[in-house]
Amino acid sequence: MAVNHEDNKPVGHKLYSELAHKSLLRSDALYKYVLDTSVFPREHPCLKELREMTDKHPRNVMSTPADEGQLISMLVKLINAKNTMEIGVYTGYSLLSTALALPSDGKVLALDINREYYELGLPMIEKAGVAHKIDFREVSALSFLDQLLQDDNYLNYHKRVIDLVKVGGLIGYDNTLWTGSVALPPDAPMLEFIRGYRDYVIELNKYLAQDSRVEICQLTVGDGITLCRRIS
Numbered sequence: 001m002a003v004n005h006e007d008n009k010p011v012g013h014k015l016y017s018e019l020a021h022k023s024l025l026r027s028d029a030l031y032k033y034v035l036d037t038s039v040f041p042r043e044h045p046c047l048k049e050l051r052e053m054t055d056k057h058p059r060n061v062m063s064t065p066a067d068e069g070q071l072i073s074m075l076v077k078l079i080n081a082k083n084t085m086e087i088g089v090y091t092g093y094s095l096l097s098t099a100l101a102l103p104s105d106g107k108v109l110a111l112d113i114n115r116e117y118y119e120l121g122l123p124m125i126e127k128a129g130v131a132h133k134i135d136f137r138e139v140s141a142l143s144f145l146d147q148l149l150q151d152d153n154y155l156n157y158h159k160r161v162i163d164l165v166k167v168g169g170l171i172g173y174d175n176t177l178w179t180g181s182v183a184l185p186p187d188a189p190m191l192e193f194i195r196g197y198r199d200y201v202i203e204l205n206k207y208l209a210q211d212s213r214v215e216i217c218q219l220t221v222g223d224g225i226t227l228c229r230r231i232s
């Protein structure tokens with residue numbers, strides 16, 4: 001749900017087509033400035049190719065934006081990550097960002113229920129010379145992580161993933177502001193797919209805020225990313 005911040009009225013999905021991006025930064029000109037100045041000039045050519053290919057895909061709204069890919073790359077390097085996991089690959093923009101940022105012996109376990117999406121981006125991943133770092137599994141992530149859980153909601157991911165991350169390790173949850181809908185009243189008009197997942201996102205955010213095992217930082221990049229650094 002997009003919100004016009006001047007009069008605080010929801011404007012539905014119109015904003016996506018007008019701005020052609022899903023950043024929470026509601027100034028088209030400012031977002032373009034960020035991309036043109038700091039992101040695109042440094043984007044790896046294979047990431048650029050993957051992004052441009054994905055832009056033509058009918059489900060391109062799912063793709064990780066380039067500024068978020070840049071953030072992921074920086075984080076992977078800052079924490080000297082070696083073993084990472086990506087849940088939800090789509091065509092692989094964040095996966096390729098991660099794989100490029102990892103050392104040559106680094107690994108990404110990449111989980112998605114749809115191999116076809118992954119295969120769309122695979123030629124660019126191979127061209128970038130990082131396919132050897134990726135272990136792709138076509139699985140439903142929760143059943144892969146823990147056969148016991150039935151309910152595919154966001155909080156259940158946290159309950160599994162936290163045990164897989166060492167103290168000092170980092171988890172990044174994407175879409176935690178869910179196009180801004182988390183701050184709207186429940187009866188506000190919003191797209192069905194936004195409403196359908198909104199409560200799960202709110203539940204995750206509340207849980208993370210009180211989870212003493214992690215230090216958290218809510219970023220307003222892309223659709224909202226919550227960084228969780230495991231501290232105990």
Ligand SMILES: C[S@@+](CC[C@H](N)C(=O)[O-])C[C@H]1O[C@@H](n2cnc3c(N)ncnc32)[C@H](O)[C@@H]1O
Binds near residue numbers: 091095114142
């Ligand atoms: C928002 S997209 C991910 C975007 C991706 N990180 C990128 O860089 O473009 C969500 C992905 O999650 C996958 N997915 C949905 N439910 C899943 C599940 N239960 N287990 C694994 N993958 C799932 C979808 O097939 C889709 O490719």
